[in-house]
Amino acid sequence: MSRAVVAGTIWLLCAGIAAVIVVHAHYSTDLSAFLPRRATATQRLLVEQLHAGPAAHLVIAAISGGDAAARAAVSGYMTQRLRTNPSFIAIDDGDEAQLQRDRAFLFEHRYLLSARVTPERFTAGGLHEGITEGLDVLASPAGPLVKPLFLRDPTLETLAIIESLDASHAPHTTAGVWSSPDGARALILAHTRASGGDIDGQQAALAALRAGFAAARAVLAPAQRTALSLTLSGPPVFAVASRATIRSQVWRLSSISAACIATLLLAVYRSLPVLAMTLVPVASGALAGVAAVALGFPAVHGLTLGFGVTLIGESVDYAIYFFIQRAHDFRRAVWPTLRLGVLTSVCGFAVLLPSAITGLAQLGLYSIAGLIAAALVTRFVLPAWVPRNAKVRDLWAPGEALERLAGRMQRGRGVLVGVALLAAALLYLHRDPLFSRELASLSPISAADMQLDERLRADSGAPDVRYLVVVSAADRESALAAAGALSARLTPLIDAGVLGGFASPSQFLPARETQESRRASLPTAETLRIRLAQALIGLPLTAARLAPFVQDVERTRTAALLSEADLQGTSLGRAFDALLVRSPPGWSALLPLSARSSGDLSPQAVEAVRSAVASVAVRAELLDLKGEADRLYATYLRDAVRLACCGLIAIVALLAIALRSARRVLRVMAPLLLSVLTIAALLVALGHALTILHVIGMLLIVAVGSNYALFFDRAARQPGEGSVPLILASLVTANLATVIAFGVLGFSSVPVLADLGSTVAPGTLLALLFAAMLADRPAPSAQA
Amino acid sequence: MREVAFACAVLGCMLTLGGRPLPCAAAEAATDPTAFEQLLQRLSERRHGHVAFTEVQQLSILDQPLHSSGELLYDAPDRLEKRTLEPRAEDLLLENGMLTVERGHRRRSVALQDFPQAAPFIESLRATLAGDRAALERYFTVHFSGNIDQWTLELTPVDPLLRRSVRRIRISGEHDRIRTVEIHQSDGDNSTLTIGADIPP
Secondary structure (H helix, E strand, O other): OOHHHHHHHHHHHHHHHHHHHHHHOOEEOOHHHHOEOOOOHHHHHHHHHHHHOHHHHEEEEEEEOOOHHHHHHHHHHHHHHHOOOOOEEEEEOOOHHHHHHHHHHHHHOHHHHOOOOOOHHHOHHHHHHHHHHHHHHHHOOOHHHHHHHOOOOOOOHHHHHHHHOOOOOOOEEEOOEEEOOOOOEEEEEEEEOOOOOOHHHHHHHHHHHHHHHHHHHHOOOHHHHHHOEEEEEOHHHHHHHHHHHHHHHHHHHHHHHHHHHHHHHHHHHOOHHHHHHHHHHHHHHHHHHHHHHHHHOOOEEHHHHHHHHHHHHHHHHHHHHHHHOOHHHHHHHHHHHHHHHHHHHHHHHHOOOOOOEHHHHHHHHHHHHHHHHHHHHHHHHHHHHOOOOOOOOOOHHHHHHHHHHHHHHHHOOOHHHHHHHHHHHHHHHOOOOOEOOOHHHHOOOOHHHHHHHHHHHHHHOOOOOOEEEEEEEOOHHHHHHHHHHHHHHHHHHHHOOOOOEEOOHHHHOOOHHHHHHHHHHOOOHHHHHHHHHHHOOOOOOOHHHHHHHHHHHHHHHHOOOOOHHHHOOOHHHHHHHHHEEEEOOEEEEEEEEEOOOOOOOOHHHHHHHHHHHHHOOOEEEEEEHHHHHHHHHHHHHHHHHHHHHHHHHHHHHHHHHHHOOHHHHHHHHHHHHHHHHHHHHHHHHOOOOEOHHHHHHHHHHHHHHHHHHHHHHHHHHOOOOOOHHHHHHHHHHHHHHHHHHHHHHHOOOOHHHHHHHHHHHHHHHHHHHHHHHHOOOOOHHHHO | OHHHHHHHHHHHHHHOOOOOOOOHHHOOOOOHHHHHHHHHHHHHOOOEEEEEEEEEEEOOOOOOOEEEEEEEEEEOOOEEEEEEEEOOOEEEEEEOOEEEEEEOOEEEEEEHHHOOOOHHHHHHHHHHHHOOHHHHHHHEEEEEEEEOOEEEEEEEEOOHHHHOOEEEEEEEEEOOEEEEEEEEEOOOOEEEEEEEEEOOO
């Protein structure tokens, strides 16, 4: 069997296995790729909340343009149509009917819902006190509001319940429906049934909203129709958009990169067969990379494939070196240097493997597997397959021109001292803040979309929930009971002015046990009448007037307990569903807290809540979502910087072993470090706060740039091996390919991809330039 | 409609914010047609007021009237505050179009524009305090009687929808000093707010 057949058979076998793995792999595009794999319990809760918490279901739909009446009409029509749509748990536009249903529910079931219902409350003394309070409210400016209820609810339990609900953030109302504070946009709040992971479900819900808007608009006069427009925002919108973006970008960026690089190579090689052969290691690498990630992780993330574009940039280099630097002595002259280059790159990517961020770990594995596969194919398959008569355009002449240019540039290498000093000075000037401190900088959502979301959230009066108590229990009933027990501890904090308010699922549907004990507190009609007669002594009304009150108490006393079905059709039901969630292995009740004035809780308030949480015998934890997220990010950033430093040390160690000369290691490393320094300075000077992706990008500059520096090193050390003009020609071609691949990535609308591209593309260009300038004087034979 | 009644009650009270006692020199006799103009002129000159009040409410659901008392504050042009002290402390503040109720540590704010039916009332009552006749007559039929020494202003809502909750507001006073505000609700309930002494700063 010839070498070509053996190589081809092995390659085909490997490729076949990889292809099978790739086809059967799971692919995901959700937003969690940049959230931690390994985390503390608190961080897991945080991620769960970001992923599936109440906020993750909320879509804010804003209708703008036209006049207020038209907006309200469309809003009402849409809401009514979509209320029966199974895509939504709830959809509300704040119309009067909804408000009435909510109030009716609270009023109807007040003696089961109010935490003030105890046996003492219904003694003569308790009733006297309660009714006196009720009369005080009746005499106050709020009197006209409670007057219609007073004879049925003289202790004003309904008011107490309404006050205990944290409704201070309800949206404004214009023309009878929710609107932005200035009235210019009508607002609809929709809660999708599909949660974080179910992007298809979320997409269906968004499509239903758009279709509902189109149908509602069609009812209007043509002149008004065109004036109105619909804007959607919220986590489901982001999830759907980011999947679409990732899908289209991965495809588009890969195609553009591939097309540009193919054009470049065709221009260089002037040979279609050689171009086709060049793509073999690249394609093999990509296949091996995806297969490795599929084996190493539960699902391959779409962004990993996006980052994978970068692999084209590096693995195509190997074939370029193979074809341009005289293929016949490849094994002896090119391969040792290339092998060292591959190893340094692998060192660089290997530090990503232990990263807690799934996306980066996947990128690391993908790249390592891809590069090794591409290098092996270049070493063992290409030499066997390439026909002896394959002709690549002779690049000797342009190579010589490059050599002369390099020689001239080397005379100006003193400039680099100035570059280094200038870059260091710039970094020093921008040292605070050098790094972005917010987790949001890792989000694949564009800044414009974030701004829109913030505006709509402010409009709807639904600011991001920052503080959340999460109560966990084995089953629903226990979670509700625990939430109720905790609520009892939190309520005094509101009265003491420590806390502005909180929400709890137990406010809408108390645990059965709680309901039973409240119901048992209610006296019979006969007893109540007797006690009332006593209680009303000295008050400005007689017991006879309160007959409706006695009737209502008797009705509750003999009626069934509340169940979830009673919440149907109210917006309270929606709140309940959002606050009591299944979270394996049990159930979680969520209690969002709000500060007294708008803004954050004071440290004392946080402390008070913590001790309240600790005083209840339930499994509960106070989460500061933003603080926790930023702490998480700070940890990542520290990790990333530490990992990058480890990678750097590993690369230097590898070079020291391979080159056995401190001077040569310094020669190789100097242009790379200088390039990293310059890129960091340029980024901060252009107003970027550095993110983790920039740090990773700098590591890649070192990993990729080391190939260039090593070839310069070899040219200087072993003048007999290979020709300097051809090396230069291959380096420039390889660098152009890399710059194209990363440069295209730099134009991505996904921030994480753009950050990486805009760091690596100019960085590798500078690395080549600096490596050429700092190379040792070529040996005498090359100078001749 | 309950919100309207609420806003009227609130602002009826606020309307009674008395001003400085009239200087002696200004006590000239006035004829009817110009007295109203004069009154509005006087009212508009007032920049600040801080007085005590007592309020009596007759409600059909109760057998006896309800009493409350406290302080009223006004700062031109649009800050009004009613501090009820008895029988139960409650603070009500209208400022920059926001109505804020504070009881104990609980505070609740609503924007006036969220109550589209109440907004004209509040705006017009504020206008009375500022002496803005045009704004006043946009929402009420105004009947003035008496003279600057002893006057009565009867306000009847123009909008029939509003008239369903408030039938009539009757304000009486002497010079630029308001003495009583009576609010007659359409369900027969009424309240009388009586202004007491100035509270020195």
